[in-house]
Amino acid sequence: MIEPLDLNGPLTGGTVVLEASAGTGKTYALSHRVLREVGENGRAIDQILVVTFTRAAAAEIRRRIRTRLEEASTVLAYRLANDNRLASDPTLDELISRWAASPQGVEVLLNLLQAIDRIDLAPITTIHGFIQRLIQDNGTLLGLDPQRRLREGGRSLLQELVNDWRRSVLSPAPAPWQAWVQSHSDLSLDGLMKLAQLVDDDRDMLLPEPLDTGATAVDGWQQRHERFERLLASDGISTGEAMQQLCKGTGNKSPAGALLGKTKLAQLPELIAIARDRNDIKTYRKLVQAFSTSQLKRVLADPDQAPSSGLHGAAEQLCFEPIEQLLTDLVHALRQGAWQRRQLKQEMSFGDLLERVDPARLSPPVLAGLKQWRQQQLSCCLIDEFQDTDPIQWRLFAALFDGEAPLTLIGDPKQAIYRFRGGDIRTYRSAVSTPERQRFSLDTNRRSDPALLSVLNRLFAGEGSFGSPTIDYRMVQAPEHASPSRLRCADGSPAPPVRMRWLGEADGGKPLKLGELRDSLPQRVCDDLQRTLSSGMELQQGDGWRALHPGDLAVLVGRNREAVALQRELQRRGIPARIGRGGDLWQSPEAASLSLWLESSERQGDRRAAAALALSSVGGFLAAELSGWSPSDWGAWLQQLEQARQRYALVGPLAALEVVQAAGPGLPRLRGQANGEQRLSDRRQMAELLQQSWQDQGRPSAARLLHWLTEQQLFGGEGEDAQQRIVASESMVTLTTLHSSKGLEFPLVWCPTLWEVDGGVDAEAPFRAWDPSQQRRVLELSRRSGSSPRAERLMEARLEGWQERLRLGYVALTRAKHQLCLDWGRIKDSGASLPAWLLHPELRQQEAEQPWQAIADHISRASDLRQALQHRCDELGIHLEDLNPEAPPAYRPAANTQPLAAAAAMIPPRRPISSWGRWSYSRLHDQSQTLSPSAREEEGFDPDRESSPEDPGGAEDPCWRELPGGASFGTLVHAILEQLDFEADLSSPEVRQLVRDEVARSGLDPQLSNSLLGAIEVLLQRPLGG
Known part of the structure; x- marks a missing residue:
């Protein structure tokens, strides 16, 4: 039973679960709980552990707690002095009134003042930050060196391991085996890197037991290949004819897929021979696989009819067993090798941290020692974003706090969207569903207008809105006396809280093609953004109204490349835009300029390199200016570069870059360009990282540092350092991915790609699965998608992926404060999307293997789709409109509505x-x-x-x-x-x-x-x- 939380109600002990829907103020509730623990229970602030997901969130929570303590202590002091000063909100005011009237009022005030004095010592941190502290304090007990460095990300190390494995295992092997391995798309370098990342990150995931076959994978493949070829020569024709008869029935498909129809399967032996002679190994493998038992089980209406003896069994063994053995050996080598190499470097990854403190791996005496440390250091714990906690993290917190000290779990299962990072919704359900849990909810949304909340409540109403019976939508309400809408049209009427733009359909009532929709996305969305900025709409601000500016607008998309395309189109139109919390730093244009600078530093006296640098944004000169340089001008420029080169050798690239920048007009000229301040910020940030790399690598040459910079450009950086720092964001349209939007809010939000559907887990690729017998996550390496247990695990993994995409859509829809805009139409393969699921609740099939299939069929075939959508939108309160084909009015920023950040000085x-x-x-x-x-x-x-x-x-x-x-x-x-x-x-x-x-x-x-x-x-x- 979940009850609404009374923030000033009794402070219960034990483990408390607080379910906080989007916009309901979970950080407010958390800081208020800490305030009461300090004031009423007298807990020392440096013994209250607060754990959250990111360092930025931890900093925000610390600030909010500090502010709460300061305000409460100030108002309470006035109240104790008989001055009836009011607090900033009724909840806090009620609490302070109660404290002031109690005999313990002075004691509470002293507790608050002491907490303010020690707030910087409070353990408000990320999960990994807490584990680092635990290891530092208990290194001897755990057998770990507490001085080991924590290394964020591990792509470079994993790439070394994968490349070493390819060189040592694949390269010496016979060419036919290498070609066989390379015929699997998921065993490319990118695919192997994804597998390595999964194995290294998720330490709770069990790996398959090594296969003890007595032979290497390549030897096993050669033996099985020879056996299959013998059986194909003797039994291929008869087996192919028998397969053709078997697959003729209704509901059966061809095991060869698009390569050969089910009525022509007798030709399989002939086609296999042709592919072998042409050395087309990929086609050869797929045709051989058509004979396998697992492939027949996939395509037959009655899988039990699939034969398993003779040629079928030989194909099964050839196609699957050697690759499964190869991958099993690889994943064990990767996990062990990563740990060994980090040991040599005296480093630990986040995964290493978790694995070394997992209570499931600790002996009873060690675990008892950790509990004793917790009793001495920490008196209670609050975990924010608990829905994203992984199994090891929960086992640790449960061992230290659950049943031992007050523990508050704050989260929202509807926002569990980080499965790819190890977050496990099963962990949340298991932790919160035990009978002794005290469960509360926050039901007042203080983010969105009441009119918008009303539409969202109706949209998510009913069972199964998230595709799972274990996650329900709880209705939320606006605060009393809230204005219904704080956004109005030019004529003074309230703006519609939700707009849905009808994208239409293709000729003949056919679904729109995805490629065309993706190509037209930048123009289609930017037209609407520009039209909105020029529409005369106004936003309520305090007691008055103001015109919209670009900083009020946000676009949430599925992929970062879509955000980049939108940014380019907006900037072309003169509308400033930024990439969310910061795009990939290394894709900034300034990376190329720094590459030219490092190249010129290495090529001492090279006039071509010096000219290229002078023409870059670092130098800032124009080609016309360079063409008029005299020999003395060139000498002066080369002298400046030589001075920078000497400074590089002495103190590093950061100081050297300052010399080059001061020698030309690059800085003022770049500041005068659109987005110039952002580029300068990018350059400074990259220079700082170059300086750090220069120090870490032992003062390398400019050529070596250029190689490092090129690696970052090619493969992307790691951790928060690789994310751009944003400047002047309040004057810019925000463009961000759905995942990155979590925790943010914007006045007006566009979600133009929610119709996109992820393909889910590949039929053959490795994936993370759930093993109910062990109640653990396991790495599924079997490639037999038609056979058990992979078939059942694959179906469940795809279903879980679809449910997570529904939750991701919920996160996107709840970012808006005043207006939300969606794009919809008769779109190919959109039946499993969140809009389809919410707009057609009557067609949901919750118990089916694909609960969305009836919706997908309806979208593809219904002749009255547009009319039915209009009726549904009228029920929900959504404003349905056709796509406006006319060009929008030119954007002209209003001088009196520019935010303060836009009026920054030339030098911030x-x-x-x-x-x-x-x-x-x-x-x-x-x-x-x-x-x-x-x-x-x-x-x-x-x-x-x-x-x-x-x-x-x-x-x-x-x-x-x-x-x-x-x-x-x-x-x-x-x-x-x-x-x-x-x-x-x-x-x-x-x-x-x-x-x-x-x-x-x-x-x-x-x-x-x-x-x-x-x-x-x-x-x-x-x-x-x-």
């Missing part, structure tokens, strides 16, 4: 810091990056809490911006500050000599002495934290 001011904290030089230098409100929100800052003009941290002296960055310069500043007498006169000869000595010792430019002394003087005049 450093971000003001007004809160006290613990600071390093690197953190101080990072203030040179100005974050827009939405970017700050994504990194855990409050966009509504602007700094005051009187804030002493608000005025930043420009001298720091003129100094270099990087670890070497940071070490120099630390060395000076450690020896400096803060009471001394900074102009004294002793202090000047100290600075000169340390600059000389650092190896940096001696000219730094004068400018650095002035910067330190500014730093010492600032308050702590600023």
Whole structure:
């Protein structure tokens, strides 16, 4: 039984489950719970563990808890002094009134003040951050070195392992066997990398037991191949004729698929011989596979009729057993090899962290020691985004907290969308469904307008909206007195909360082709965005109304390449746009400019390389300018490049790049271009990563660093560092993928690709499956899709993938605050999509193997599809409209509606810091990056809490911006500050000599002495934290 949560109700012990639908304020509820644990139960803030999914989310939760504690303590202090000051919201005000009236009011206030003082010590972290702390404190107990580095991502290491395996196992093998292996599409380099990533990431997944055949996979294949060829020569014709008769019946299909119809199967032996003679191994294998028992089971209406002896059994063994043996050996070698190589490097991956603390693998004494550590260090735990927790994580938290200390599990099964990262909805169901669990829900949505909530409630109403009987939709409501709609049309009427654009159908009432829809996506969507911005629609802001600007609009798509295509089209139209939380940094145009710079650094004195760099965005010169250069001009440019080259060798690429940038007009010219600030931010971010790589690799040459940069461009970076930092986002349309949109909200949202359907698990490729007998996830390597257990596991995996796509669609639909726009039509292969499932509830077949099949047939064949859709939209309150073929009005930004971020200075001011904290030089230098409100929100800052003009941290002296960055310069500043007498006169000869000595010792430019002394003087005049 799930009950609505009373945030000020009794603080229950034990394990509490809080189901928080999208937009209902789970972070608010979490911070309020922490506030009460501190104030009422007197728990020390540094003993309350709060765990969430990302570092950005952890930073945001810490900020929210800090703000909650500060406001509560301030208002409570006034109340205790008989000043009836009100809190910012009724829930908090009610709680403070109760505290002020109780005899323990002063004690509660002291608890809150102590928590504020120690908030920076609070263990508010990611799951992996918590496990790192556990290992650091219990390294001896666990037999682990706590000083091992955590390495995010492991693509490069896995690529080494896969390449080594290919060289050592495949390359020496006979050519026919190599061709046989390569005929499997999932055994290409990309396919093997996906398999390696799956094996390395999911440590709870059981691998198949190694096959003890007494022979290698290649030897087994040769023996089986010879046997099959003998039987084919003797029995092929008769077996083929018998197969043709067997497959003739109604409901049967051809085991050869598109290669040969079921009425021509007698020709199989002849076609196999032709493919063999042509050395067409892929066709040969598929034709041989048509004889196999498993393939016949797939295509026969009665699988029990599939023969298994003679040629059929030989084909079964040849097609499947050697490859299964090869893959089994590979996955065990990958898992073991990855751990061994990380050991040599003194590194650990996220998967290693989890595996080493899995209670299922720990001895009872070790587990008892961990429990004792928890009792000493942590008094309670709250887990955010619990629906994405994997089995090992839950086993650890259950062992340490469940039944031992208060444990709060906060999540929403409707938003469980990270199965590919190891998140397991079964873990959530298992953890929350035991009888002793106390289950509550949050049912008030404070994100979306009541009119929009009303449509969504009707759309998801009824059973089976998520394709599973275990996940129900709970109706949500808007707060009392909320305005029905905060978006209005130009004529003052309320804008429709949900728009559905009818894309139409192909000629003759046939479904639209997917390729054509994908090709037309940028123009179709951008036309509507441009039309919306020019429509005169207004958004309520406080007591007034304002015109829409691009920052109010967001487009959610399925693939990142679609977001990139939309961004290009919008920028072509003069509408600024950004890629969500940041696209792939290494795909920025600045990566090419940095490549030219590194190449010129390596090719000393090469005039061609120098000219290419001068014409790039780093140099910033025009071709006409270069054509007029005199020999002295060229000499000056080459001299600057030589100076940068020397600086590279001395202190690294970051400082060297600054020399090159200062030598040309690249910076001001790039700032003057559309999206120029973003490109500059990308360049700076990449330069910082180049500096880090330069240090990690032991100061390599420019050529070696260029090789590293090229690898990042080809294969993409890893972790959060590979994601762009966003600047000026409030003036830009947001373009993001469905997965990346989770946790965000936007005034107006477009979902133009929800009709897309993922093909699901391939019939032969390896995949992660569920084994009910072991109650564990297993790696399914069998390729016999028609035989048990792969057939049942494949069907279940495809069903689970479809259910997750429904949940992903729910996440997308619940991002909108005021208006949602969907695209729909008679579209090929769209029957399994979320719009199809929600728009045709009467055709759902929940118990069928493919519950969406009747819907798919209806979309393809119904003559009155458009009329039926209109009737359904009228019921739901959705505004159905035809696609507008006319060109939209030209976009002209309104000067008085541009957000503040768009009016940034040519050189962005450093971000003001007004809160006290613990600071390093690197953190101080990072203030040179100005974050827009939405970017700050994504990194855990409050966009509504602007700094005051009187804030002493608000005025930043420009001298720091003129100094270099990087670890070497940071070490120099630390060395000076450690020896400096803060009471001394900074102009004294002793202090000047100290600075000169340390600059000389650092190896940096001696000219730094004068400018650095002035910067330190500014730093010492600032308050702590600023």
